[in-house]
Amino acid sequence: MPACDTTAPDTGPRNAGLPAIVRSSDVLASVFAALGDPMRLKLVAVLCAGGAFSIAQLTATTDISRQGVTKHLQVLAQAGLVSDVKRGRERLWQLEPGQIEEAKRTLEIIGREWDVALSKLKAFAEATL
Amino acid sequence: MPACDTTAPDTGPRNAGLPAIVRSSDVLASVFAALGDPMRLKLVAVLCAGGAFSIAQLTATTDISRQGVTKHLQVLAQAGLVSDVKRGRERLWQLEPGQIEEAKRTLEIIGREWDVALSKLKAFAEATL
């Protein structure tokens, strides 16, 4: 897969102040991708509501197999959204809110930039009318 | 273990006060999934920085084919993140910030719930020491 570099060609929509979003887009995309599945979203919701749970406990809240849950947890872990701790013969999973904060901040930036762009567009339209 | 069962009267993580997240999880997941790809994230960044662009213009900012860009735009559109307007022989795409706001709000909720859960856990731990 192409690495999606930060400097776009100058033709067309030049990167007029492209937000820092694009720079770390791979990490960020992996976070969004991890949240982009109903089952994982549910697991996150369960974890964020409860604290730390074992795989068996988490599996009980779903209707898929334990292995399925494990795979989802690994996806979430790889995106840095959850972390695990071994305790005895079980492994407890809990939320790691850092990346969630990061993702939230990105969405804030997008929204803000968009507002700026919109107002510029509007000003331009009014000026040329 | 689930710490102090203030609201959760059961063994596992039953739907103990699951946030409203889960209800509309499918729509929400599709939004996150749409953002969960570096190329689409870049397209969103370009759109949010610039206003409205044609497919050809957007393609010029990437290194994939026009058809590839079209597919990505359709994914974004299906998630409600962008919308299009036909103008002459070209089709202009622009951001639709509603769903982005929604996603941001969800992440806020997750973060908040998690804080609450954490403080409960902490209180419990301190009480039993």
Next chain:
DNA sequence: GCCACAAGCAACCTTATGGTTGCCTTTTGA
């Protein structure tokens, strides 16, 4: 020491996804 429970590993299957190419339709403008 032994049994049962929690989890890990690995193979496998099916479908979705990201990307391509080739060709057709619509619109523009000289």
Next chain:
DNA sequence: TCAAAAGGCAACCATAAGGTTGCTTGTGGC
């Protein structure tokens, strides 16, 4: 009026993703 630009449609390909089953390993309790 007709060539070229913008885009749509459809087929195709490779690989990743979601899920399963079966078996092995590790731990705890009696």
